[in-house]
Amino acid sequence: MSSTDLTGPTPVEMRQAMGCFASGVTVVTGVDDGEPVGFACQSFASVSLDPPMVLFCADHRGRAWPRIQAAGVFTVNVLGEHQADLCDRFGSSRGAKFEGLDWTPSAIGTPSLHDVLMRVHAEVHEVVVAGDHDVVIGRVVQLETPAPERPMLFFRGRFGVEDQHEYTAPDLWGWGDHWG
Ligand SMILES: Cc1cc2nc3c(=O)[nH]c(=O)nc-3n(C[C@H](O)[C@H](O)[C@H](O)COP(=O)(O)OP(=O)(O)OC[C@H]3O[C@@H](n4cnc5c(N)ncnc54)[C@H](O)[C@@H]3O)c2cc1C
Ligand SMILES: NC(=O)c1ccc[n+]([C@@H]2O[C@H](COP(=O)([O-])OP(=O)(O)OC[C@H]3O[C@@H](n4cnc5c(N)ncnc54)[C@H](O)[C@@H]3O)[C@@H](O)[C@H]2O)c1
Numbered sequence: 293m294s295s296t297d298l299t300g301p302t303p304v305e306m307r308q309a310m311g312c313f314a315s316g317v318t319v320v321t322g323v324d325d326g327e328p329v330g331f332a333c334q335s336f337a338s339v340s341l342d343p344p345m346v347l348f349c350a351d352h353r354g355r356a357w358p359r360i361q362a363a364g365v366f367t368v369n370v371l372g373e374h375q376a377d378l379c380d381r382f383g384s385s386r387g388a389k390f391e392g393l394d395w396t397p398s399a400i401g402t403p404s405l406h407d408v409l410m411r412v413h414a415e416v417h418e419v420v421v422a423g424d425h426d427v428v429i430g431r432v433v434q435l436e437t438p439a440p441e442r443p444m445l446f447f448r449g450r451f452g453v454e455d456q457h458e459y460t461a462p463d464l465w466g467w468g469d470h471w472g
Contacts, residue, residue: 307449314447319369319382320348321395321403322360328390328403329356332383334446335425336368344432346412349425356389357426361416366430367402368412372441376451378405379444399434409443411436 301309321330335349346368350357360366371378382389395403398413405411414430421427447453 311448314445314453317371317379317444317446318348319371319378319405319408320350320356320360320366321369321405322356322363322366323397323401323403324359324363327359328395329359330369330382330389330403331356332379333368336370339429345417345429346414346432347427347429349422349427352424352426355385357428361419361426361428364416365400365402366414366416366428367398367400367404368410368414369403369405369408370410370412371444372407372409372439373444373452374441375407375444379451404436407439407441409437409439409441411438 315334316336318333318336319330320333320336321328323329331350331354333348333350335347337347339345339347348368381387381393390403393405395405398404398411400413400415402413411434412430412432413434413436414432416428417431418429419426420429445452
């Protein structure tokens with residue numbers, strides 16, 4: 293089979309496979325017109341040390357990202373293991389994300405969430421459109437490491453890995469036992 297015969301995975305196959313890559317979970321926050329906005333985000337990474345840069349990927353359908361982009365500054369709040377409630381709150385379109393939530397304005401005005409492992413405060417440097425997401429590259433202006441908590445882990449669509457030892461990866465491509 294030549295590479296031109298390959299049609300590539302479906303969205304479902306992408307989600308099932310990409311879920312095998314364990315990540316932390318963050319909440320990306322900003323302020324637009326005085327109103328705090330934010331969304332749960334696992335596609336976060338360090339990009340450059342000098343100058344200091346980070347990235348995250350934002351779905352075009354999300355309503356928070358266009359407002360954060362308009363403001364030009366954002367904070368990445370890295371969640372601890374005990375903060376599943378924050379992930380639920382910011383990872384769903386149900387309910388008001390900041391209703392009844394304590395937060396503090398950062399030096400750049402963005403919402404700092406409490407009891408997180410780390411906060412990255414940044415200015416939007418570049419936005420690259422990639423398929424149905426924007427890749428957002430930010431220039432870091434301040435870092436904070438408020439709490440030495442254990443991290444929240446997201447793996448195969450669930451939190452943590454301890455209870456997933458019996459999981460059998462779906463045989464998406466009919467490879468049987470020939471993984472790797
Ligand atoms: C662990 C985890 C990791 C995630 N990682 C990422 C990531 O890396 N990048 C990313 O972009 N997203 C990610 N998400 C998804 C994102 O957090 C959610 O989609 C979140 O709700 C987006 O918030 P928002 O305020 O931007 O958009 P929302 O306003 O919450 O809208 C989200 C979706 O719901 C639809 N919607 C909203 N309100 C209504 C309504 N009343 N009726 C019908 N449809 C409606 C919107 O059109 C949109 O498609 C992640 C979620 C989780 C749980
Ligand atoms: N990058 C993202 O936009 C992203 C990442 C994770 C979860 N989510 C969304 O959060 C909700 C809850 O997720 P779940 O618990 O069902 O996990 P899931 O099983 O859908 O996610 C498994 C993996 O697929 C990838 N993925 C999922 N949705 C994606 C998207 N829209 N764009 C790019 N990659 C995506 C991520 O790598 C994730 O780790 C879903 O609506 C999901 O789409 C979005």
